[in-house]
Amino acid sequence: MTESLDRATFDPMAYVAEQARAVERALESLLPPEGDDPATIHRAMRYSALGGGKRLRGVLAVAACRAAGGAEEKALPLAAALEMIHAYSLVHDDLPAMDDDDMRRGKPTTHKVFGEGMAVLAGDALLTHAFWVLGRLPRLAGVSAGTALAVIEELTDAAGTMGLIGGQVADLEAEGRTDVTVDHLRSIHLRKTGALFRACVRCGALLAGAGPETLQSLTDYADAFGLAFQIADDILDVTGDPQALGKRPGRDSERAKATYPALVGLEEARRMARQAAAAAREAVAGLPSPGRDVLAALADFAVGRDR
Amino acid sequence: MTESLDRATFDPMAYVAEQARAVERALESLLPPEGDDPATIHRAMRYSALGGGKRLRGVLAVAACRAAGGAEEKALPLAAALEMIHAYSLVHDDLPAMDDDDMRRGKPTTHKVFGEGMAVLAGDALLTHAFWVLGRLPRLAGVSAGTALAVIEELTDAAGTMGLIGGQVADLEAEGRTDVTVDHLRSIHLRKTGALFRACVRCGALLAGAGPETLQSLTDYADAFGLAFQIADDILDVTGDPQALGKRPGRDSERAKATYPALVGLEEARRMARQAAAAAREAVAGLPSPGRDVLAALADFAVGRDR
Numbered sequence: 001m002t003e004s005l006d007r008a009t010f011d012p013m014a015y016v017a018e019q020a021r022a023v024e025r026a027l028e029s030l031l032p033p034e035g036d037d038p039a040t041i042h043r044a045m046r047y048s049a050l051g052g053g054k055r056l057r058g059v060l061a062v063a064a065c066r067a068a069g070g071a072e073e074k075a076l077p078l079a080a081a082l083e084m085i086h087a088y089s090l091v092h093d094d095l096p097a098m099d100d101d102d103m104r105r106g107k108p109t110t111h112k113v114f115g116e117g118m119a120v121l122a123g124d125a126l127l128t129h130a131f132w133v134l135g136r137l138p139r140l141a142g143v144s145a146g147t148a149l150a151v152i153e154e155l156t157d158a159a160g161t162m163g164l165i166g167g168q169v170a171d172l173e174a175e176g177r178t179d180v181t182v183d184h185l186r187s188i189h190l191r192k193t194g195a196l197f198r199a200c201v202r203c204g205a206l207l208a209g210a211g212p213e214t215l216q217s218l219t220d221y222a223d224a225f226g227l228a229f230q231i232a233d234d235i236l237d238v239t240g241d242p243q244a245l246g247k248r249p250g251r252d253s254e255r256a257k258a259t260y261p262a263l264v265g266l267e268e269a270r271r272m273a274r275q276a277a278a279a280a281r282e283a284v285a286g287l288p289s290p291g292r293d294v295l296a297a298l299a300d301f302a303v304g305r306d307r
Numbered sequence: 308m309t310e311s312l313d314r315a316t317f318d319p320m321a322y323v324a325e326q327a328r329a330v331e332r333a334l335e336s337l338l339p340p341e342g343d344d345p346a347t348i349h350r351a352m353r354y355s356a357l358g359g360g361k362r363l364r365g366v367l368a369v370a371a372c373r374a375a376g377g378a379e380e381k382a383l384p385l386a387a388a389l390e391m392i393h394a395y396s397l398v399h400d401d402l403p404a405m406d407d408d409d410m411r412r413g414k415p416t417t418h419k420v421f422g423e424g425m426a427v428l429a430g431d432a433l434l435t436h437a438f439w440v441l442g443r444l445p446r447l448a449g450v451s452a453g454t455a456l457a458v459i460e461e462l463t464d465a466a467g468t469m470g471l472i473g474g475q476v477a478d479l480e481a482e483g484r485t486d487v488t489v490d491h492l493r494s495i496h497l498r499k500t501g502a503l504f505r506a507c508v509r510c511g512a513l514l515a516g517a518g519p520e521t522l523q524s525l526t527d528y529a530d531a532f533g534l535a536f537q538i539a540d541d542i543l544d545v546t547g548d549p550q551a552l553g554k555r556p557g558r559d560s561e562r563a564k565a566t567y568p569a570l571v572g573l574e575e576a577r578r579m580a581r582q583a584a585a586a587a588r589e590a591v592a593g594l595p596s597p598g599r600d601v602l603a604a605l606a607d608f609a610v611g612r613d614r
Contacts, residue, residue, distance in 0.1 A: 127434060156436070
């Protein structure tokens with residue numbers, strides 16, 4: 001870690017990959033051990049959360065903590081909790097009653113392996129366990145009870161009906177509709193993925209004791225990042241390689257879901273994604289290095305990825 | 308409230324009913340308004356959580372707060388959060404992939420009215436919103452950030468795989484098994500309902516700043532209460548009136564679920580329930596009135612109820 005932060009040799013992409021591994025290790029150590037009773041649910045939780053994820057949310061939190069002047073390590077338990085919340089939302093989203101997906105991150109979805117009842121419970125358990133971790137942030141991350149509660153406030157807004165869950169509802173309700181506009185699509189994504197991205201960087205920065213100006217820059221960054229990420233996600237569903245993607249592309253159009261390529265065409269969607277990534281880099285240009293470089297690299301990664 | 312606490316005229320059962328109404332009002336005011344966008348999920352949350360519940364968990368928290376020297380009002384936001392967690396667990400438990408129940412609290416279950424996908428999301432939203440409330444306890448209940456976090460620690464243990472969710476898993480896995488013993492059944496219920504009852508009284512007492520001795524008495528009370536409640540629940544599934552119960556009885560035996568009446572017979576089950584209620588009363592005999600009287604009344608209610 002020290003080495004990768006040396007100014008002369010600093011490689012943002014290597015740093016991102018390194019932090020993704022650190023987030024994976026934190027997740028691994030903070031999830032209940034597989035052998036602990038009741039073993040089935042612990043296996044289902046670990047199956048759903050470990051292996052294969054890009055860890056973008058966790059790395060965003062870690063990088064934002066760093067960009068706000070804190071050590072990466074301080075944000076690792078938070079990063080793990082964020083990835084648990086993300087994993088829970090995927091497990092429930094993949095259920096037959098929702099998107100009915102069979103593959104995720106290159107392996108069969110949780111309900112395909114453990115059954116629907118256990119998948120519902122595994123999602124519930126991942127969400128609950130995220131708050132288990134957050135409730136213990138003073139011990140796990142050396143922050144005050146007040147800071148831990150501020151993080152919980154941010155995250156319960158982001159994960160609730162005004163954020164993540166609200167986005168799922170709007171998504172469910174927009175399916176098959178032919179009158180969805182770019183503005184409407186943007187408002188769905190602001191909730192479905194944007195709110196959690198915003199909470200990732202804001203909570204990471206809160207752990208570092210960031211002031212209002214830094215928080216504002218990071219919030220602007222997160223909003224542009226979220227847009228870039230989502231457009232890229234829609235593009236990948238059209239152009240992506242199933243092997244790299246770890247899931248079957250083309251699912252959006254099968255379900256007649258509104259997407260950026262469907263609404264504005266592939267080329268314009270690509271231009272919009274690049275523009276949003278540039279706006280994200282711009283938002284953090286005033287923050288100190290290497291924090292801002294890492295955040296810039298993450299924005300580039302969000303639009304340049306193949307999965 | 309003042310009147311019902313007058314020693315000469317104190318009526319524990321009237322007090323319990325009064326506090327149940329106060330919990331219902333707190334729940335009503337802390338759930339997102341029905342008209343707020345996205346309206347469907349807010350309607351589903353309110354449909355699932357409001358109306359018809361006994362509010363036993365909320366009243367336990369309020370009564371424990373009082374028994375530990377705090378004002379009832381202080382525990383109302385906590386009580387609402389506990390009822391949200393209880394409601395979420397019922398919504399998910401009733402899903403076709405779990406217990407597949409059509410009726411609950413005298414009305415069609417959430418998935419029957421809103422569809423399965425929305426019921427999964429409504430449960431998720433109720434759980435998330437419970438933590439939304441708990442994260443704001445300093446503002447809502449005038450407690451310190453440290454106390455709010457202590458409550459979150461208790462509740463995430465109680466609601467997780469060592470508690471509520473673990474009990475659901477064990478319940479799912481024990482279905483149809485013929486080798487379940489009374490000890491095994493007790494261990495399922497300790498998690499499925501016992502852990503949350505325990506958290507109700509412990510968290511209520513934490514808000515009042517209870518010391519270790521009071522916490523221990525209340526923990527012993529909760530464990531005995533939970534046993535009494537569960538045996539009574541099993542008995543009601545055999546002898547209950549569908550109208551009063553608000554759901555169809557006989558579901559346990561249809562699903563070949565292990566129950567106390569099935570394992571030890573109806574008469575012995577009734578004796579065990581009365582014995583557990585007596586143990587609950589005994590555990591809080593050393594606490595001041597009227598707190599202990601209310602808790603004693605609740606234990607009597609748990610075994611004497613018809614729903």
